[in-house]
Amino acid sequence: MALRNSHTRRSGSFETEPASEEAEIVQREIEADPTRTQDPSTASVVPSAAMPARAPGSPTVVVARTGKVLATQPESALTPASPIGSLDRADPTEISGWAWDPAFPDVAIEIEILDDDVVVLKVCADQLRSDLVQAGAGSGRHGFFLKNLAGVFPLSRHRVRVRRAADGMDLPGSPAWITRPTLDYRATDFMQQVMLSTVRAAASADDLAEPLSHLLRLLNDLINAQAEIARAPSDLRSMSPVDAAAGLPLTGQTQELVRRLQYAHAPLYFEPSAKPEVTVIIPVHNKFAYTYECLRSIQQALPKRSFEIVIVDDCSSDETLLAALVFAGAVRIARNATNLGFVRSCNAGAALAKGRYLFFLNNDTLVKEGWLDELVETFEQVPNVGIAGSKLLFENGKLQEAGGIIWRLGDGWNWGRERDPAEPAFCFLRDADWVSGAALMIERTVFRELGGFDELYAPGYYEDTDLAFRVRAQGKRVVVQPASQIVHLEGISSGTDTSGPGMKRYQVINHAKFYQRWKDTLITHRFNGQQPELEAERLVRRRAYFIDDSVPTPDQDAGSNAAIEHMRTLMELGYKVTFLPADNISKIDPYTGRLQKLGIECLYHPFCWSVEEVLRKAANSPDLVYLHRYSNASKYATMVRRYFPDCRIVYSVADLHFVRMERQADIEPGAPNMALLAQQRHGEMYAMQSVDCVIVHSPVEATLLRDADASLNVKVVPWTVRPRPALLPFSERSGSAFVGGFGHPPNADAVRHLINDILPLLREQAPDCMTYIVGSKMPDEIMNLQMPGLTPLGFVAVLGDILHKLRCTVVPLRYGAGIKGKVLESFAHGLPCVMSEVASEGLELPDDLAWLVARTPAEFAEKLVRVHEDEAFNQRLSEAGLAYIEQRHGAGVVKQALAAALA
16 A cells, blocks of 8 residues: 655554645645535535634534535534534545544544444544634644555445444444445456457467456356346346347457347346256357257246256357357356366366256257156156166157167167157166266266266267266166157267267277276177167066056046055066056056156057057066956956966955945945846956965955955055155144045945935034045036035045145945055045044054044044044044054055065
8 A cells, every 4th residue: 555655644554644735735725716616525524614703602504615504503512522523525535524522622533434333444533624724623633534445445335434433423424335336447457458468478279268268257157147136027137138248349250249149049047046956067069059949948848846057168169158148047157268078078067066966968959848857756756766867859759769778899779769759668767778968867966976977988978878887886777767858959069970080989989998898797788789679678677567447547546546556566576567558558648657757668559459469469478467456357367377377467456346246235225136246256256266366455355255265365465655744733724524536336325424414413513624525526416515514626636735734534434345545545644534334444453543433423423523623632643543554554564565475
């Protein structure tokens, strides 16, 4: 900090101006021009020149040289406690003012200067000011001047306070903001000189890569900040950065790049997230038009999951240089100082990632709806996934690949290339040898533990294949998730000629490196082209067909829940599961899609037309055929035995129809006659005798069947029910509900019984307890029913949406057979369920839950009132129900039981 002359005195560690020189200059100026005034923004504030001649008791008038009256104080106020003064000027170059106590006219007042609330300087107001002399303010030595402030207030904005040290009172005019230009002429001059020097010193284009990279990184940060500040709810920004740049005096290549951006590419903004779940990493080298279309497709198919985009610019020379003018928000642009190639660019992008998951995406891609969400859900829903890749399509809609095959010599195939992407074989999640780095997701921690893409394969090719093999060597799965679909414009980035001088030649070079590393693993693979259907499923050890009437609809019936959970358990036991909807051979979304996303192959027309056709044309004999429900066991058990004499056949009894019919006959006069009952019983028993194992869900059914035919191999296998209790407290929930599809006759009868016999009694005891009727295929006479205390809702897509708002459920079934899924779902949601003896059959309830069984309408009403009104009792039953679900229907229990049935 330079000293102005040898008379400068120090106050603390800061320099103050010499009083005499300043005072003399001001005095000479006033004498030469007595009418002279100063700019109001820097005008000194002085007592009126008439102040020494004031009459006793008259007010003291404090004015500026501009003539403006700033303060008026009575004479009585001029005491040691009432000094006067002012902060005249506070800007980046100077802080100045004055302070004077009329009671002690020759005493200098100590001043404190604060940056907000922190004292940074202290100075005495003891410098001579001629204006104070003229005004008769003591000796006139009551001013303070501070200059050279850059080191004390270095930021662009500071809130400065100036106060008297003795009592902490701010001077008039304090606090004040000091605002300095973020880029004043000195800063811009310096930056310009540095850049010009760099350009003059450059001997090659590479010499300018690093400074250009640095400037573009700063440009990206500035544009994102500007967009965030200027963005209004209805408008992204008042003026796009491209248009702003077009108005500058640009020349040459820069002018051309800006012109292209301005006329061809509208700005794209992506909402940022403080904690993105996914970091999308897009390595690029030129081809800006493809990068732009890639990001535009992302904007048109925005995922539900939070994400950020990191574009790694590998020394582009086209519009990519100014990509920060077009992409803003959740987009960060990192430019390599030198050309690193694909592998190192991907690793550089991963080093900057914030997301839990990394998604490597080529810039020559166009994403489709669900592209990101489906991959994240795969990691959440499918066990032990290490890498998940998308199904890639050609621009013409044909399949490019659904994962890949690596043959014994390390050469690869894109599985399904040029085939119809709707074929069932390419539409379900499956394990693959590798998935393309054009669309590959991996957890960030796993990627970093493995050291990222191995730079042995730099600049590119085989790095994704090697990563897949390393992930699998850790015991994790590499899967392709066809629910995530991406159009890949193949060959745009690197061409297709492996024999030329371009990037594609590294496919041949790195093939040899890959083979040398993994040849001991590859020994178990087939040679190129040998039985590709089997090679695509090399990890499949056991196969199972699962046959049901139609695609399971778990939101509509309990039998569908049981079917899906048993299919999931079969996969956990090592089976590849193929599902056949026997009645209609139809693809019914979203239900078919949900099975495929779990890894279940679903067959449907027009790719097949019947169960018999599938069995007859099967390329591989199944190890297991699982027949769900009597309708399928009666039709296909013998057919399966004919085509696959050595496979194991199990029949899962979702419902013993003859038992239900017998009970219905007791309730409804005229329901089925004895001949029909006998025929049904004979048919069901014959189907059971045709299979290797009969699966039931309750011990009651197992005992009944063993008593009927001791030769039957009957196993009790529950289905997995996952606990998901309500988060709302008891006080914020209310009401009860019956849940059941009306396509099942016992449910329709139970609702009539509830409405006619139970609800009238319940309304008398608890008129505020609303009862809801929930179920698919609800008849109009119930849907349109209007009566106090009853609300028919019909089909509810997400059952938890209603159950989590209730206090209990009610299941007054009068006939039926098998375990009742509606009771299990109630317990799983943390709700006590008041039920009939029929509804509780086979559950083997512990004593506290057995209390919930009611036998008469009066008992139903009484127990519903108690569980609805007694919070402590309700909570105790809720905890007991959740414990029951965990002990009797946990995944481990079901897996063990099903394994025994299949042994």
